[in-house]
Amino acid sequence: MPNYTFSVNGNTVTVDAPADLSLLWALRDKLGIKGPKYGCGIDVCKACTSHLDGEAINPCVVPVAEVEGREVTTIEGLADGANLHPVQQAWLDQDVAQCGYCQPGQIMAAVALLKRTSNPTEAEIDAIENVCRCGSYFRIRQAIKQAAANM
Ligand code: FES
Ligand code: FES
Numbered sequence: 624m625p626n627y628t629f630s631v632n633g634n635t636v637t638v639d640a641p642a643d644l645s646l647l648w649a650l651r652d653k654l655g656i657k658g659p660k661y662g663c664g665i666d667v668c669k670a671c672t673s674h675l676d677g678e679a680i681n682p683c684v685v686p687v688a689e690v691e692g693r694e695v696t697t698i699e700g701l702a703d704g705a706n707l708h709p710v711q712q713a714w715l716d717q718d719v720a721q722c723g724y725c726q727p728g729q730i731m732a733a734v735a736l737l738k739r740t741s742n743p744t745e746a747e748i749d750a751i752e753n754v755c756r757c758g759s760y761f762r763i764r765q766a767i768k769q770a771a772a773n774m
Contacts (some may be wrong), residue, residue: 629690631656632700639689646682646690647671650697658698658727662754669753672728673697673733679735698727702736711735713770720755729753733767742771 628637631654638653645664650656650673662670666684673682674696678771682695701708707715710733720726732751736743748764755763 642688646685672731710770713766717766719762758759
């Protein structure tokens with residue numbers, strides 16, 4: 624099988640995988656990075672949301688061959704050592720998570736939004752399509768607003 628070399632959370636990694644293996648399974652099964660969650664596998668639930676070159680993507684539908692030489696960030700790469708990212712801190716302060724399954728994807732989507740705009744509108748927050756079957760949407764919204772104010 625071919626090798627693909629790319630960066631994950633600042634570390635250079637090489638995986639031996641078929642070209643059409645999704646980045647999600649390369650991360651989870653080949654590299655043991657379990658933050659990005661599997662929900663649907665078809666770009667609908669967004670439980671797997673991570674960043675590729677700083678923008679939100681859903682790795683369940685990105686072939687590993689497409690990330691050769693590029694920079695992947697998962698929830699594991701957000702904190703700066705012991706210092707949480709402001710979005711992570713806001714999530715804790717607002718006690719957002721219920722079961723937690725969707726939360727890595729929710730946080731990565733929120734970080735990407737706040738990179739694009741420092742003071743998102745209600746409509747821009749609404750445009751985040753990550754599904755939470757526990758219905759934590761109100762607290763997600765509050766946490767995004769807190770993070771925006773603190774960043
Ligand atoms: S697992 Fe549902 S969008 Fe990736
Ligand atoms: S916290 Fe349970 S799915 Fe979102």
